[in-house]
Amino acid sequence: MLTGRLCWLLGEQEKALVYWTKSIEEGKKLGVRPDLARTYMEISAHISESGSKHSELGGMDAQGYLRGARELFSEIGLEWDLERVGALERRAA
Numbered sequence: 095m096l097t098g099r100l101c102w103l104l105g106e107q108e109k110a111l112v113y114w115t116k117s118i119e120e121g122k123k124l125g126v127r128p129d130l131a132r133t134y135m136e137i138s139a140h141i142s143e144s145g146s147k148h149s150e151l152g153g154m155d156a157q158g159y160l161r162g163a164r165e166l167f168s169e170i171g172l173e174w175d176l177e178r179v180g181a182l183e184r185r186a187a
Contacts, residue, residue, distance in 0.1 A: 095133045102140050107147050110140070114151060131166035131175065134159040139182055156186070 098113035114137050121130030141148050142156035149155055154162075160182055167175045 095129065095136055098133075099136060099140075111148060111151050118152070127166050127170055128172060128175070131163045131170075131172075134163040134166070135175070135179060135182065138163065142182075142186060160186070 095114065095117045098110040098117060101107070101110035101113060114133060117133045118130065121127075121133060137151055138156040138159035140146060141151060141159075151159075160179060164176065164179045167179060
């Protein structure tokens with residue numbers, strides 16, 4: 095996830111998407127739901143930016159990733175992360 099963020103910040107958006115895709119695959123494979131949810135949140139935050147060249151990744155848009163993050167954080171009871179999702183939702187509104 096962090097490598098994706100770094101690539102994005104360096105202007106390498108396509109490369110960031112590749113790293114985030116790998117992060118999703120590994121997160122699902124290993125069953126690390128907090129990391130998977132944080133990856134979803136990271137993707138949502140960046141592809142919803144005005145300077146984004148991409149509006150989706152793997153067929154899902156920013157709102158879909160944010161919903162996925164909210165669901166996972168709710169299931170595992172990570173309140174602090176849920177607050178961050180709420181902040182992103184308010185920003186998007």
